[in-house]
Amino acid sequence: MFSEEKLNKVKEIIARYPAGKQKSALIPLLHLAQEEFGGWLSAETMDYVASLLQIKPIEVYEVATFYSMFNLKPVGKYVFEVCQTGPCMLLGSDNIIDYIKKKLDIGVGETTKDGLFTLKTAECLGACGYAPMMQLGKHFREHLTPEKVDAIIEECRVKAN
Amino acid sequence: MGRKLLFDKAHIEGIRYYDVYRANGGYGSAEKALKSMKPEEVLEEVKKSGLRGRGGAGFPTGMKWSFIAKPEGVPRYLVCNADESEPGTFKDRYLMEFIPHLLIEGLLISSYTLGCNSCYIYIRGEYAWIPDILEQAIAEAKKNGWLGKNIQGTGFDLEIYVQRGAGAYICGEETALIESLEGKRGNPRIKPPFPAVKGLWDCPTVVNNVETLAAVVPILRIGGDEYAKYGIGKSTGTKLISACGNINKPGVYEIEMNISVEEFIYSDEYCGGIANGKRLKACIPGGSSVPILPANLLLKTAKGEQRMMTYEGLADGGFATGTMLGSGGFIVLDEDQCIVRNTLTFARFYHHESCGQCSPCREGTGWMKRVLQNIENGKGKMSDIDLLWDIQRKIEGNTICPLGDAAAWPVAAAIRHFRDEFEWHVLHPEEATKRNFGLAHYADPLEIAAPAAV
Numbered sequence: 001m002f003s004e005e006k007l008n009k010v011k012e013i014i015a016r017y018p019a020g021k022q023k024s025a026l027i028p029l030l031h032l033a034q035e036e037f038g039g040w041l042s043a044e045t046m047d048y049v050a051s052l053l054q055i056k057p058i059e060v061y062e063v064a065t066f067y068s069m070f071n072l073k074p075v076g077k078y079v080f081e082v083c084q085t086g087p088c089m090l091l092g093s094d095n096i097i098d099y100i101k102k103k104l105d106i107g108v109g110e111t112t113k114d115g116l117f118t119l120k121t122a123e124c125l126g127a128c129g130y131a132p133m134m135q136l137g138k139h140f141r142e143h144l145t146p147e148k149v150d151a152i153i154e155e156c157r158v159k160a161n
Numbered sequence: 162m163g164r165k166l167l168f169d170k171a172h173i174e175g176i177r178y179y180d181v182y183r184a185n186g187g188y189g190s191a192e193k194a195l196k197s198m199k200p201e202e203v204l205e206e207v208k209k210s211g212l213r214g215r216g217g218a219g220f221p222t223g224m225k226w227s228f229i230a231k232p233e234g235v236p237r238y239l240v241c242n243a244d245e246s247e248p249g250t251f252k253d254r255y256l257m258e259f260i261p262h263l264l265i266e267g268l269l270i271s272s273y274t275l276g277c278n279s280c281y282i283y284i285r286g287e288y289a290w291i292p293d294i295l296e297q298a299i300a301e302a303k304k305n306g307w308l309g310k311n312i313q314g315t316g317f318d319l320e321i322y323v324q325r326g327a328g329a330y331i332c333g334e335e336t337a338l339i340e341s342l343e344g345k346r347g348n349p350r351i352k353p354p355f356p357a358v359k360g361l362w363d364c365p366t367v368v369n370n371v372e373t374l375a376a377v378v379p380i381l382r383i384g385g386d387e388y389a390k391y392g393i394g395k396s397t398g399t400k401l402i403s404a405c406g407n408i409n410k411p412g413v414y415e416i417e418m419n420i421s422v423e424e425f426i427y428s429d430e431y432c433g434g435i436a437n438g439k440r441l442k443a444c445i446p447g448g449s450s451v452p453i454l455p456a457n458l459l460l461k462t463a464k465g466e467q468r469m470m471t472y473e474g475l476a477d478g479g480f481a482t483g484t485m486l487g488s489g490g491f492i493v494l495d496e497d498q499c500i501v502r503n504t505l506t507f508a509r510f511y512h513h514e515s516c517g518q519c520s521p522c523r524e525g526t527g528w529m530k531r532v533l534q535n536i537e538n539g540k541g542k543m544s545d546i547d548l549l550w551d552i553q554r555k556i557e558g559n560t561i562c563p564l565g566d567a568a569a570w571p572v573a574a575a576i577r578h579f580r581d582e583f584e585w586h587v588l589h590p591e592e593a594t595k596r597n598f599g600l601a602h603y604a605d606p607l608e609i610a611a612p613a614a615v
Contacts, residue, residue: 016322021362026344027327031286066205067327068513069286085248086449086506087405087492095378123330123510124248124449125287128490129403129411138289157429 001048006036010052022053026063029053030070037077040071076111076118078156081135084121087128096132097121099146103153116160162430164391166379166399169417171260177294179301180264188307190381194270194529195315203274207377209385211397216242216370217488219472228357229275230365236493238366239277241268241374242250242338243284246330247448248510249490252401253371255413257291261298267374268321269307270381275367281337286327295323330514334562335368337516348518367401371399392418396471400489407495409433418471423460425470426493439495442600447487448477449507450567452574454484455603465609496600504575506532512567518558525552526568536583539590546583550576
């Protein structure tokens, strides 16, 4: 359940659309729910969002499964989403992905045993001029090198403690 | 130095904020439009400017606006397409991040012209920090009387809302974007009806790219006729080009559409040449979906003329020997890059992003990816190259939306111009996993056929 503050945010989002068109708030609400409830969307969370918008749960499931930013199973506290499309590949994204795999001892789509890190590959994130890059939470980490990756991992470990 | 119309004030410190933007002439165009011009007069200026959609298709903006239906008592909507997702493209991100008020002002003028009182900016979900910047700019504009009710005492009302997507390239297609904005899967709609008649919530809707809407501001400032004097022929004005790949100075550049591709790549004003002293092998000048060209066809057209950075210049020669300006996502490949691998990453991209509605796209993109994977991994057969050609031909033109074409073109162009490299991969599988084909003959001067004697 959302806090009162978040419920006010929900109301504010729904008010952006004409009366009766509250379903338009679905994607913004799923983002909000994912942030609030551990970085992923469980069936319960999706049902809750459906009840807030007075739509059927299936209408939420079909949307949540379509968009790649919604996680449908638990993820680590920090999700590394490394871009692997053309422009990033030209500047060595494959090496960055291999480096992270070795460093964290996980494969793509896996989470470290301590639950801290998940590695995912992503398709073009719109930072082609600053390649190679990855998304970490709300922000982009650009011009990646193995040294930068080390520093980011360290930064996350410190923050987690 | 090329003349600038969008980024002319981008270097001013604090231009992201209202006070600085306003102090430097910001909202001057909106003031002019709302206080001294009728909507039809603004539309006329946009038509005269020759402005073409900057998202990729290049459709004349004034004409698109004139199609909007105006049934009595039905609201009309303006939707700003900020779902910038075409690989190689990151220009709108820069504009929204650093000069958000330029976009807000463009939205205000455009909404006034179209008679819209609600406007939605649909931004790709991954640009997660930019909505905060836009919402702050919207709040500042509202506080200063440029949004909300009775704007500057003119009686015109406008609200702008920011909506985040959630990671789906297809939502850059206007009808998929509208579906997404309605809270649904991003499945493109069959056209007609076009959004201008039946768009968001079945109401008349115009969907324009960020850069297109921002360009309305300088058009109003200098006038449509003056804007049309920038550039060459039907490529009027300036264009934002996001340059990336193996160049010395990647980044977002505003160019006047009158320079050559050679100048753009090699001059210090723009890309500053190929990185690490390497040689140019190939380039995809308009985002991943436009045809890749080898160096020799990129710098000069098949007729031996200098190729220009314009809609017509890049398209010179059609798909046989030309390409497209597209979204301005300019991807440069140096002599060490592998065309097969590069094509594979794009095939994988389109497979990942296909919405799955149309069989040719849903099945074909995955099939092309698997065949390319085999060739890349040294398991390819000669017949695979023809198979790829066959698959892409069967996707192109056979889907509801242009994603099918966008997936087909990069594969087609790679085979058309780099067939030798694909064959080398098949014939030398061992070697191909260890080294790249290199520059080969792709930068050699072309033989220009003499005109046939009449």
